[in-house]
Amino acid sequence: MTSVTPDPKRNRKVGLMAGGLALAMLGLGWASVPLYRMFCQVTGFGGTTQRITEEQASAVSVSARTMSVRFDGNVDRGMPWRFGPEQITQTVRLGARTMAVYSAKNTSDKPVVGRASFNVSPDEAGKYFTKIECFCFTEQKLEPGQDIRMPVTYYVDPDILKDPEAKAIQQITLSYTFHEDRATAAK
Structure with a gap:
């Protein structure tokens, strides 16, 4: 060897x-x-929305066509908040900037920091649902018993009518879930 x-x-x-x-x-x-x-x-994969500035939104043309938008709000299990939309549905003109308002209340006796995750369904609508301003871009800290209103400014892009997979959509659902951010709250 x-x-x-x-x-x-x-x-x-x-x-x-x-x-x-x-x-x-x-x-x-x-x-x-x-x-x-x-x-x-x-x-827009998986219902992820688009995000633009006020200036970019002002260049979008408004259509005579309308769309129903439904709002949903949830909190993660164990998070001591009440959270939900103030209005369940809105009928909006495609391309028109619209505002929806959610409200949240900390039901605990300590400050709680939360961050929202969001989704749009059906998934095909995600790339046409555009948020201009949203509470979901930042963390939210609520003091014990504090109540707040949180606006979302958005529009549905009229280009949805040109997409063969999305043009038949009658209603879009915008759903938020708040999750407690214990790491930030501990700081």
Whole structure:
């Protein structure tokens, strides 16, 4: 039997390649959430809404066609808030800026910080539902017993009528769920 002498240069090269691959995988894992979020915002995938500024919204033309928008509000299990829309549905003209208002109340005896996640259904409508201003972009801190009103300014893009998969949609549902942010509250 012949013995093989290890080649230090080759071992170092393999070690560097394995380390580089491990670092690349770690970097991809770290970047996957923001990359996925960016993908969803661009494509409307999974009911993710679009977001624009007031200035961009003013350039959108308003259609005579209307759409029903339904609002839903929930809190994560164990979160001591009451949260929901002040109005369940609105009929809006496509392209017209509209405001919906949600209200929240902290029912506990301590400050609670929350952050809202949102979704639009049906999924095909996500890329046409555009938020101009929304409480979901920032965390919300409510003191014990505090009641607040939270507006959402939005419009439904008239281009929904050009999409063969979305043009037959009669109603869009905007749903929010508030989650307690215990890490921020502890600071």
